[in-house]
Amino acid sequence: MGGGIIGLVSAFRLAQCGHEVTLFDPDPAKGATWAAAGMVAPGAEIAPGEQANYQLELGALQAWREVSSMIESLIGEGLTIEATGTLFVGWDASDQRLVDRYALVANDFGAVLRVVMRHDNEAMFEGITPRINEGLLVEGDAWINPDQIVRLILASLEKLGGRVIAEEVLSVSGGPDGVQVRTANGDFHADKGIVATGASGLPDGATSLVHQVRPVRGVTVRVQGLDRSRQPAVRAFVRGRAFYLVSRPGGYCVLGATAEEKAEPIIEVGELQRLLRDALDVVPELETAPVLETRIGLRPATADLEPFFEVLPTPGWAWSSGHYRHGVMLAPIAASHAVEFVGVEK
Ligand SMILES: Cc1cc2nc3c(=O)[nH]c(=O)nc-3n(C[C@H](O)[C@H](O)[C@H](O)COP(=O)(O)OP(=O)(O)OC[C@H]3O[C@@H](n4cnc5c(N)ncnc54)[C@H](O)[C@@H]3O)c2cc1C
Missing domain, CATH: 3.50.50.60 (FAD/NAD(P)-binding domain)
Incomplete structure (x- = not known):
């Protein structure tokens, strides 16, 4: 059932x-x-x-x-x-501290992490705002x-x-x-x-x-934009919020995700605005990417x-x-x- x-x-x-x-x-x-x-x-x-x-x-x-x-x-x-891995980045200094805090927990769990710099890994930072030059790579x-x-x-x-x-x-x-x-x-x-x-x-x-x-509502937005399918998925902290981008071959990108303790299957204007604003801050070249669709789901928690x-x-x-x-x-x-x-x- x-x-x-x-x-x-x-x-x-x-x-x-x-x-x-x-x-x-x-x-x-x-x-x-x-x-x-x-x-x-x-x-x-x-x-x-x-x-x-x-x-x-x-x-x-x-x-x-x-x-x-x-x-x-x-x-x-x-x-x-x-299996492209995940690249963690922070948008500003306080977001970088959230990445550092994530690293502490991840190290404690035994995950293998590696600091990566843009100047050594240009392709890995493709599409990511030039103000972010450092990330944390989670392989596997x-x-x-x-x-x-x-x-x-x-x-x-x-x-x-x-x-x-x-x-x-x-x-x-x-x-x-x-x-x-x-x-x-x-x-x-x-x-x-x-x-x-x-x-x-x-x-x-x-x-x-x-x-x-209990339901925890989440929204993803699908856009046709950047092909980062050979690069790690991006996880960012932006103004304290979590954002991710998963890119599939051909430039189909999934931007996510909101998390609201709400059960109504609706997308609120503010919820969508925050997600897209975070997306553009981290990946500015999505500015002109066509929006394909928004999707909503209730996570069972x-x-x-x-x-x-x-x-x-x-x-x-x-x-x-x-x-x-x-x-x-x-x-x-x-x-x-x-x-x-x-x-x-x-
Ligand atoms: C925005 C968002 C992003 C996510 N991203 C990820 C991710 O990247 N990786 C990951 O691992 N997980 C992700 N998740 C979590 C994942 O989607 C859920 O944990 C998973 O889909 C739960 O699956 P499910 O089959 O239990 O529930 P659902 O997918 O909600 O399926 C439940 C089904 O039950 C049916 N149903 C309900 N009541 C009845 C009934 N009375 N009779 C018959 N059928 C009924 C519904 O129609 C529905 O199809 C994400 C979730 C959200 C919302």
């Missing part, structure tokens, strides 16, 4: 293990997954108090490479995965393209005989004979059920004694900011959520929990 990145990759892995899979979502991959930049970047995501997430995320890139091989052997096309971080993942996973799922039902689940139940799902058009039965509805939380009929998720896979008291059901800023990165790991829950390969 739920066809965001967590539900999709889980459904694919289950189908690939020989299970008969039905995925319910009225609008697959249009939740948080739609807004995501696609960074598989344990280093860039380091934050105070989030060491457990960092340790988990260290396995994510390899897990994605394995999913890519599985997809490729099935449909002849694999995922684009670019990567990006993937969530739009491509969704397309290839849906094709793979279809090839494996999986069904996608474009309907909202209204309620669920479970008992000794398996699980039931109710939609406006009828009841469906299965042996096991997984809720992967992101920030929407649990449907009627399912309960958790342990977890709650838990109190401790850690993801979970919970076997629910509702018989036959599990809940996979709480992936917050890291759901694209962690989807193959969430999918492994799903496989473990439903059963080993047939």
